[in-house]
Amino acid sequence: MSHPPVWLLDVDGVINTRRPLWGPELRRGVARSQGVDWPIRWAPPLITRIRRLAVAGVVEVRWCTTWCPDADALERLFDLPPLGRALTAAELAAVEGTDAVKLAAARRVLAERRRLVWTDDTAVPAAGPLADELTAGGRGLLIRPHPRRGLRPSDLARIESFAHRRAAATMRRPA
Numbered sequence: 001m002s003h004p005p006v007w008l009l010d011v012d013g014v015i016n017t018r019r020p021l022w023g024p025e026l027r028r029g030v031a032r033s034q035g036v037d038w039p040i041r042w043a044p045p046l047i048t049r050i051r052r053l054a055v056a057g058v059v060e061v062r063w064c065t066t067w068c069p070d071a072d073a074l075e076r077l078f079d080l081p082p083l084g085r086a087l088t089a090a091e092l093a094a095v096e097g098t099d100a101v102k103l104a105a106a107r108r109v110l111a112e113r114r115r116l117v118w119t120d121d122t123a124v125p126a127a128g129p130l131a132d133e134l135t136a137g138g139r140g141l142l143i144r145p146h147p148r149r150g151l152r153p154s155d156l157a158r159i160e161s162f163a164h165r166r167a168a169a170t171m172r173r174p175a
Contacts (some may be wrong), residue, residue, distance in 0.1 A: 046150070104124075
């Protein structure tokens with residue numbers, strides 16, 4: 001049986017956005033990280049889709065964000081089940097910028113021989129050799145949303161299609 005793709009999910013600029021494109025409903029709340037209360041704005045339909053995909057096992061969601069050490073605060077705020085963490089507090093403390101540790105997390109997923117979905121508004125590479133490396137052979141889907149808009153409904157449709165298409169292709173292979 002094939003494992004579902006691992007979805008590395010960033011928060012700020014991906015879920016926490018100024019003007020998400022999911023309709024008029026917008027929620028606001030506060031999550032605590034490193035002793036600071038941070039305002040969070042999100043589109044409930046986006047969270048519903050993430051929850052549905054995770055709970056159904058269509059994807060394995062792992063937080064890939066500076067929020068990893070405090071992701072339980074986000075899970076409570078968004079009413080999400082406990083999700084994996086792609087980054088440790090030690091990894092995050094060891095660097096000034098996080099793009100390199102996020103890239104290392106993406107490479108770890110591929111080294112696990114898992115398919116990769118990576119959504120991040122800054123760390124996901126644009127077209128070029130690095131993007132080609134991560135998506136070679138159809139094993140990765142990279143989505144870099146606009147930081148003020150975050151993930152869109154069409155992005156979630158692409159994620160779901162990627163997960164089902166690859167799973168179906170794997171299941172058809174003879175044993």
